[in-house]
Amino acid sequence: MTAAGQAAAAVTADQLLVRVRELLAAHPPAATGREDFLRARFDAGLAWVHYPQGLGGLAAPRSLQAVVDAELEAAGAPDNDPRRIGIGLGMAAPTILAYGTEEQKRRFLRPLWIGEEVWCQLFSEPGAGSDLAALGTRAVLDEAAGEWVVDGQKVWTSSAHTARWAILIARTDPALPKHQGITYFLCDMHAPGVEVRPLRQITGEAEFNEVFLTGVRIPDAHRLGAVGQGWAVARTTLMNERVSIGGMRIPREGGMIAPVAAAWRERPRLRTHALHQRMLELWVEAEVARLTGERLRQQLVAGQPGPEGSGMKLTFARLNQEISGLEVELLGEEGLLYEDWTLRRPEIVDFTGRDAGYRYLRAKGNSIEGGTSEILLNIVAERVLGLPPEPRDDKDLAWKDLAR
Amino acid sequence: MTPPYPPSAAPLDLLYSETEEELRTAVRSLLAARCDAPGILGRIESGRPHDPELWRTLAVDMGTAGLLVPEKLGGQGASHREAAVVLEELGRAAAPVPYLTSAVLAAEILIGCDGPEATELLRELASGRRIFVPALPLTLAPGAPLPPPVRDVGAGVLSGTALSGTVMAVADAVAADVLLVLADTGLYAVPATAAGVALTPLVALDLTRPLATVTLDGAAGTRLADPATARAAIAGALLSGAGLLASEQLGIAEWCLTETVAYVRGRHQFNRPVGSFQALKHRLARLWLDVASARAAARAAADALATGAPDAPLTVAVAQAYCSGVAVRAAEECVQLHGGIGMTWEHPAHLYLKRAKADSLALGTAGHHRGLVADFAELPAP
Numbered sequence: 001m002t003a004a005g006q007a008a009a010a011v012t013a014d015q016l017l018v019r020v021r022e023l024l025a026a027h028p029p030a031a032t033g034r035e036d037f038l039r040a041r042f043d044a045g046l047a048w049v050h051y052p053q054g055l056g057g058l059a060a061p062r063s064l065q066a067v068v069d070a071e072l073e074a075a076g077a078p079d080n081d082p083r084r085i086g087i088g089l090g091m092a093a094p095t096i097l098a099y100g101t102e103e104q105k106r107r108f109l110r111p112l113w114i115g116e117e118v119w120c121q122l123f124s125e126p127g128a129g130s131d132l133a134a135l136g137t138r139a140v141l142d143e144a145a146g147e148w149v150v151d152g153q154k155v156w157t158s159s160a161h162t163a164r165w166a167i168l169i170a171r172t173d174p175a176l177p178k179h180q181g182i183t184y185f186l187c188d189m190h191a192p193g194v195e196v197r198p199l200r201q202i203t204g205e206a207e208f209n210e211v212f213l214t215g216v217r218i219p220d221a222h223r224l225g226a227v228g229q230g231w232a233v234a235r236t237t238l239m240n241e242r243v244s245i246g247g248m249r250i251p252r253e254g255g256m257i258a259p260v261a262a263a264w265r266e267r268p269r270l271r272t273h274a275l276h277q278r279m280l281e282l283w284v285e286a287e288v289a290r291l292t293g294e295r296l297r298q299q300l301v302a303g304q305p306g307p308e309g310s311g312m313k314l315t316f317a318r319l320n321q322e323i324s325g326l327e328v329e330l331l332g333e334e335g336l337l338y339e340d341w342t343l344r345r346p347e348i349v350d351f352t353g354r355d356a357g358y359r360y361l362r363a364k365g366n367s368i369e370g371g372t373s374e375i376l377l378n379i380v381a382e383r384v385l386g387l388p389p390e391p392r393d394d395k396d397l398a399w400k401d402l403a404r
Numbered sequence: 405m406t407p408p409y410p411p412s413a414a415p416l417d418l419l420y421s422e423t424e425e426e427l428r429t430a431v432r433s434l435l436a437a438r439c440d441a442p443g444i445l446g447r448i449e450s451g452r453p454h455d456p457e458l459w460r461t462l463a464v465d466m467g468t469a470g471l472l473v474p475e476k477l478g479g480q481g482a483s484h485r486e487a488a489v490v491l492e493e494l495g496r497a498a499a500p501v502p503y504l505t506s507a508v509l510a511a512e513i514l515i516g517c518d519g520p521e522a523t524e525l526l527r528e529l530a531s532g533r534r535i536f537v538p539a540l541p542l543t544l545a546p547g548a549p550l551p552p553p554v555r556d557v558g559a560g561v562l563s564g565t566a567l568s569g570t571v572m573a574v575a576d577a578v579a580a581d582v583l584l585v586l587a588d589t590g591l592y593a594v595p596a597t598a599a600g601v602a603l604t605p606l607v608a609l610d611l612t613r614p615l616a617t618v619t620l621d622g623a624a625g626t627r628l629a630d631p632a633t634a635r636a637a638i639a640g641a642l643l644s645g646a647g648l649l650a651s652e653q654l655g656i657a658e659w660c661l662t663e664t665v666a667y668v669r670g671r672h673q674f675n676r677p678v679g680s681f682q683a684l685k686h687r688l689a690r691l692w693l694d695v696a697s698a699r700a701a702a703r704a705a706a707d708a709l710a711t712g713a714p715d716a717p718l719t720v721a722v723a724q725a726y727c728s729g730v731a732v733r734a735a736e737e738c739v740q741l742h743g744g745i746g747m748t749w750e751h752p753a754h755l756y757l758k759r760a761k762a763d764s765l766a767l768g769t770a771g772h773h774r775g776l777v778a779d780f781a782e783l784p785a786p
Contacts, residue, residue, distance in 0.1 A: 253781070264783050271786035280774040283781060284725045291700040295418035302419060311693040374686070381685035385665050385692055388680040 011049070011060035013067045019044055019058075020071045029077040038080055038114045041072075047080075047113045051097065055109050063301055080115045083348045087159055088112045088119030092167050095237045099184070099225040108165070108186065120163035122154040122187060122211055123234065127404065129156075130375050133178045133231060134402065137213060139170035139185065141220070148172075148185065148223070150193075150216040156369070160196045160209035162347060163189045167237060168218075169230045174400040181399055182230035186222040193217070203361045204341040207349060238371070250290055255316075256323040256351065256359065257286040263330060270330050279330070282323050289315045307384045314376050317366035320351075324359040331356055416713070418703040424489045431468070431490055434461060435497040441752035444500060448611045454579045459501045462490075463532030469507045470530025472644075473515070478527035484644060488651035488706035495655025495731075498755045500612040502535050502576035504652065509645045510536035513584055516637025517591060517629040525582065525593055525628070537580035538641070539594075539618045541573045545768025546642040546720070547776050550635060554620055556589040566622040567592060567600075575766075577603050577616040585618075585625060591634035592625030599623065610762035612755060643720055646767040647705035650723035653731035654702045656760050657695045660731075660738035660753070664688065667742055684741060691737055698730040721776040728770050731760040 027040045041047055042056045049065050051057025073079075082089055089112070096108055111117040128135040137152025150170055160166070166187040173181035187194070193216035198206035225233040253261055263270065264279060292315070296308045328335040338357040351359050367373040381387045394402055420428070438458050447453050463469035471487045473479020480486075487508060494503055506529060514526045514536070528534045541551060554569025567587050577583065580596045594601060600623035608615040629637060665688060668679030678684060705723035708716035735757040739746040746753045764770065778784060 261781070261783060268784075268786075271784075273786055276778070276783075276785050277771075277774070279783065280725075280778055283783065284722050284774060284777055287722050288697045288701045288726045291416075291418065291704045292697045294415065295700040295703065298417070298419050304419075306696075308696045311689075311696060314690075314693060315697070374682075377686040377689040378682065380689035380692060385685075385688055387665065387669060387685050387688065388677050390680055390682060391676065 011058050011064070013064055016046070016049060016058070016060060016064055016068055017071060019046060020068055020075075024072075024075050024077070029075060034078040035114060035116065037078055039110075041077070042110055042113055046072075048093075051109070055097070055105055056113050080113060083350070084162075085112070085115045085118055086348075087121050087163075088117070088165075091121055091237045091240050092119040092165070094240045095167065095184075095233060096186075096224065098236050099233050103221070104186070104224065112165075117164040118159055118162045120157050120159040120166045120189070121237070122157060122160075122166045122168040122213075123237075124154060124156045126153060126155050130372050132234070133182065134399070134404075135169060135171060135182070136404075137168075137170045138174075139172050139183060139218070141172070142217075145217070146220045148183075148218045148220065150185070150187070150213045150218060152213050154211040154213070155199065155208075157196075157209045157211050158207060158349075159347075160189065160211050161198065161345060165189060166211075167224075169234050171399060172227055172230075175398050176228070177396055178394065178399040178402065179231045180228055182234070183227050184224040184230035184233040185218050186224055187213075187216065187218055188222075191216050191218070198343070198345060200343055201361075202364065203358055204338075205344045205346055207346055250293070252287060252290060253283075254290070255286060256320050256327075256363070257283055259356070259359075260323060260327045260330060263327070270332060275326065275330055278326050282319065282326060286319055286323065289319055307380075310376065310380050310384060313370065314367075314373050314380075317363075317373055320359075320363040320366050324356065324363045327356040328360045416704050416707045416711075416719075418700055418707065420489065420703075421485070424486055427468075427486055428489050428493060430466060431462070431493040432496075434458075434466070435493060435499055439497045439499050441498075441755065444498060444612060444752075444755060445749070447500060453500045453612060453614050454502065454576070455500050456579075458499065459535070459579075460532070462501060462503070463507065467532070468503070469532035470511075471507065472511045473526055473530040477523055477530065479511075479530035483710035484648060484706045485710045488648050488702065491648050491652040492655035492658075492702075495652035495759070496659045498612050498656070498659075498752070498759050500614075502537060502579045504613075504645065504649065505537045505576040506535045506580075508648055509538050509540075509641045510584055512641035512644045513538055513591070513637045514628070516640050517633060519628060521593070521626050522628045534581040535576070535579050536582045536584060536593075537574065537576050537596075538638070539571045539574050539577070539583045539585045540638070541571065542575040542613075542615065542762075542766045543573065543768075544642060545772045546639065546646050546717070547779075548768065548772065550586065550638065553586045553588045553631075556587045556592075557622065558624075565589075565592060565624050565627065567594065567620045567625060568622055569620055571618045573606065573615045574618050575613050575615055577618055578605055578614055583618060584628075585620065585623075586634055586638065588631065590627050590631050591629040591637065592627055594620070594623050594625035598625070608762070610758045612759055613762065642767060643717060644709055646724050646773070647709045647716070647720035649763060649767050650698070650702040650705050650720075650727040653727040653760065653763055654695070654698050656731045656756050656763070657691075657698055657727075657734035660734035660756055660760075661688070661691055661695050663753070664691075664738045664741045671743075687737060687741070691734055694730045695734065698727045701726045715780075718777065718780040721773040721780065724768060725770045725773040725777060728760075728764040732757075732764050735760040 023044045027037050045058040046068050047056030049057050049060040050062035052059050125135050139148040139150045141148055166189055168185045168187040169182050171181050172183040193214040195212040197210045199208045199210050200206045299306045339355045467480055468490050470479030471482040475481035514522045529536045554567050557568050558566025583594045583596055585592045585594050600621045602619040604617040606615040671678050701723040705720045708719040738753045745751050
C-alpha cells in the first residue's frame with residue numbers, strides 16, 4: 001500500500017482497536033515507563049492516527065482518534081500531557097507536517113509528540129502584534145556557513161522557559177512588501193544568543209516570556225518552506241491555533257459558569273436580584289455556546305464544516321470575561337481578596353482550582369491572545385459575510401518604507 | 405456537586421437532515437413565489453392580513469398542517485424537527501399564515517386530548533382544510549398560570565353547553581374555523597361562526613399575526629376533554645409552541661442579517677461601500693455570531709421536543725430566553741443599518757421588527773423563560 005488515500009479507506013475503527021490491544025499487550029502500562037509507553041504508541045501509529053505511517057499515524061480518518069484515546073484511557077495508559085505541550089501539538093506539528101522536508105518530519109515529530117521536546121512560538125513582537133506581518137526580527141543568510149543569523153525581539157512567548165525548540169518567523173528581505181519578505185524557521189532554544197526573560201502579567205504570574213535573539217545561528221536545514229514563503233506557512237500555524245482554542249468540548253454547566261452556579265447554590269446569603277438576572281443571562285449564554293460548539297462538532301463529523309468555528313473563540317472570550325467579572329462581584333468581601341501576588345511561573349494555563357480574582361484577570365487575555373477579538377470580527381465580516389475590506393495602503397509598500 | 409437538572413439521555417442531533425433540507429427548499433420556493441413584502445403590505449392595507457391561498461398551498465397541497473399529527477390520524481407523522489424548519493422559513497418571509505396557532509398549538513392540544521371527538525378534529529386539522537385556533541392569549545407562557553377559564557353557564561341545563569366569557573389577544577382568531585376554548589368544565593371546540601361567538605379584531609403591533617378579542621355569550625361547543633386533561637394538553641402545547649417559536653425567531657433574524665449585509669455591501673457613502681467601515685463590520689459579525697448561536701439553541705429545542713428528551717423543558721426555556729432577544733436585535737440592527745430607508749413603510753424591515761418584538765412577548769418573555777431556567781437548574785432567586 002503506497003497511497004495515503006488507500007490507507008485512509010482501509011483503516012477502520014475495529015482495526016485500530018486491534019492495534020491498541022496489541023500495543024497494550026506488548027507494553028502493559030502498569031509495567032512500562034511513561035516515556036517508553038509513549039514511544040511504543042507513537043511507533044505503532046496510534047499517536048495521531050490521521051498522520052502518515054512512520055510519523056505516528058496510520059493515515060486513518062481523524063475522527064477515529066477518539067476511539068483510540070478512549071480505549072487507552074480505559075486501560076490506564078499514560079497520556080502525553082497535551083496541555084503542557086499544546087503549542088507543539090496544536091501549532092508546530094501540523095505546520096511541520098504540511099511544509100517540512102522528510103528529514104524534518106522524522107527528526108521533530110516523534111520527540112514533539114512524546115513530550116521529550118517542548119515547543120514554543122516566536123511570532124509576536126513588541127511592534128507587531130495584531131499586524132503580525134509587520135515584524136522586524138531579521139534573518140540574514142551567511143552563505144559560506146549555510147546558516148541564517150537572526151537578530152530581534154519576540155514577546156508573549158508561552159513555554160519559552162521550558163521549550164527546546166521554537167517555530168520562528170523572521171524578515172529575510174526588507175525591500176519586499178511586508179507579507180513577502182518573511183521566512184519560517186525552526187529555532188533551537190538552546191542556541192547561543194537566545195535569551196529568555198519572564199514577562200510578569202496582571203495576574204502577578206509570569207506565564208509568558210520575552211525572548212531576545214542576538215546573532216542566533218540557524219542552519220538552513222532548519223528553514224521550513226521556501227525563503228520568502230514564511231507568511232503562507234505561518235497562516236497554517238495560526239489557523240490551527242484558533243481551531244485548538246475554540247474546539248474544546250464542554251459539558252452542560254462546564255467551564256467558567258460552574259463555580260458561579262455552585263457558589264449561588266451553596267451560599268444563599270450572596271444572592272441579590274440584580275446578580276440573579278445577570279447570572280441567568282450568562283448561564284443561558286454559556287449553554288447556548290456549548291450547543292453551538294456541539295453543533296460545530298457534529299458538522300465536522302458529518303463532513304460539513306461550518307464557519308461557526310471562526311466565532312467560537314470570540315464567544316468564549318466574551319463569556320469568560322463577563323462570567324468571571326460577575327463571580328468577583330457575587331463573592332462580596334471574598335471578592336476583594338486575591339490568592340497570591342508573588343511571581344510564579346506556571347507550566348500551563350489553568351482556570352480551574354484558582355480563585356475568582358485570578359479568573360477575572362486572566363480572562364482579560366482571552367480577547368487578545370491568538371488574535372484579538374477585533375481582528376477576528378474583521379475576519380468573520382470579510383470571510384464569512386463577504387463584507388469589503390477596509391482600504392489599505394501598506395500591501396504594496398516595501399517593509400522598510402512602512403511608517404513605524 | 406452533581407448538576408440538579410436531568411441529564412440528556414443522548415446527545416441532541418443539531419444538524420438538518422436531508423429530508424428537512426428538502427422540506428425547506430419546497431417551503432422557501434413557495435414563499436419566494438407567493439409571499440413578497442408588497443403583497444403582505446397590500447393585504448394589511450385591505451384589512452385582511454391572512455393569505456388563504458398561500459395557506460391552502462402550504463397546508464393542504466404540501467401537507468405541512470399535519471406534520472405533528474400521527475399518520476394514523478391523517479397527519480404526516482413527522483416531528484417537531486420538520487415543523488421547526490417550516491417555521492424558520494415562515495419567519496424568514498414574515499408570512500401571514502396561522503401555522504404556529506393551528507399546526508402547532510391547536511394540533512398539540514388536540515393530540516393531548518385523546519378522545520374520539522378530538523381525534524376526528526385532528527384529522528380535519530391535519531388536512532389543512534379547517535383552521536383551529538386556541539382561544540388563549542398569545543402571551544400565555546409554559547409554566548405560567550392559565551387565565552381564568554370561561555364559564556359554562558349551561559351545565560345541567562337541557563340545552564347543553566353555554567360558554568360565556570372573554571379572552572384577550574387571541575392570535576389568528578379571525579382566520580379560525582374552530583376555536584379551542586378552555587372552560588371551567590373542560591375543553592370545547594367551538595365553531596367560529598357559532599351563535600354567541602363574537603370576534604373583535606384588535607389593532608396589533610405585529611401586522612402579520614393579527615389579534616382579536618374572543619367574546620362568548622352562551623356559545624355551544626363540543627366537549628373534548630375534562631378540565632385536568634385540558635390543562636395538561638395546553639401545558640404541553642405551550643411547551644412545544646415556545647420551543648418551535650425559537651425557529652421562527654431564527655428565521656426572522658436570518659432574514660434581517662442577510663438583507664442588511666447585502667444592503668451595506670451595495671450602499672456607498674464617503675466614496676466607499678458602507679460595509680467596509682469597521683464599526684459596521686463588527687456589529688454585523690457579532691450579529692452573525694448571535695444568529696449562529698440561535699440556530700444551535702433552536703435546533704436543540706426542536707430535537708429535544710421531537711425525541712421527548714427528559715430535559716426538553718430546560719432546552720426550550722434556554723432557546724426562548726436566547727432566540728427572542730436575537731430576533732429583536734437583528735431586526736433593530738436591520739432598521740438602523742439601512743439608515744433612512746429602514747424607517748419607511750415601503751421597506752419590509754418594519755414587518756420583521758414588529759413580528760420580532762411581538763414574538764418576544766409570545767409564549768413567554770425571555771425574562772419568564774430565564775425564570776424557568778432558574779427553576780430547572782436550581783438557581784433560585786434571593
